[in-house]
Amino acid sequence: MKIDSERKDRLKKMLNKMREQILQEAKEEMKKFQTGEKRQIVEAVMDDADLSAIDLSEDISLKQLSTHRDILKKIEEALRKIEEGTYGICEMCGDEIVEERLKIMPFAIYCRDCQEKIEMMEKLESEEG
Numbered sequence: 214m215k216i217d218s219e220r221k222d223r224l225k226k227m228l229n230k231m232r233e234q235i236l237q238e239a240k241e242e243m244k245k246f247q248t249g250e251k252r253q254i255v256e257a258v259m260d261d262a263d264l265s266a267i268d269l270s271e272d273i274s275l276k277q278l279s280t281h282r283d284i285l286k287k288i289e290e291a292l293r294k295i296e297e298g299t300y301g302i303c304e305m306c307g308d309e310i311v312e313e314r315l316k317i318m319p320f321a322i323y324c325r326d327c328q329e330k331i332e333m334m335e336k337l338e339s340e341e342g
């Protein structure tokens with residue numbers, strides 16, 4: 214699948230919009246931590262993309278923030294892939310990711326089959342502890 218420049222622009226616009234939206238949400242979340250001991254953790258997470266700071270806490274709000282962070286990373290990855298011309302190709306098996314999937318999840322980097330495999334493995338790992 215070759216991405217023409219019109220589609221490229223459209224995708225980039227959509228991804229940028231998503232990114233803004235998520236940043237906005239993250240900022241709202243962060244307002245809750247303007248004071249207090251969690252503030253430093255939150256700032257570290259937002260600045261350094263360091264997710265390791267997050268899992269020391271069971272705090273739901275902080276987990277929420279790490280989710281935002283994850284999605285932001287994926288969006289940036291997708292934007293990079295658009296530039297490279299590898300957008301829409303599964304990182305695991307190299308197959309094309311179907312259009313329908315990209316519509317729902319424009320930052321997907323795996324096809325559905327691979328994503329399911331990964332989720333299954335992650336589930337197994339977390340069950341094993």
Ligand SMILES: [Zn+2]
Binds near residue numbers: 303323324325327328
């Ligand atoms: Zn795949």
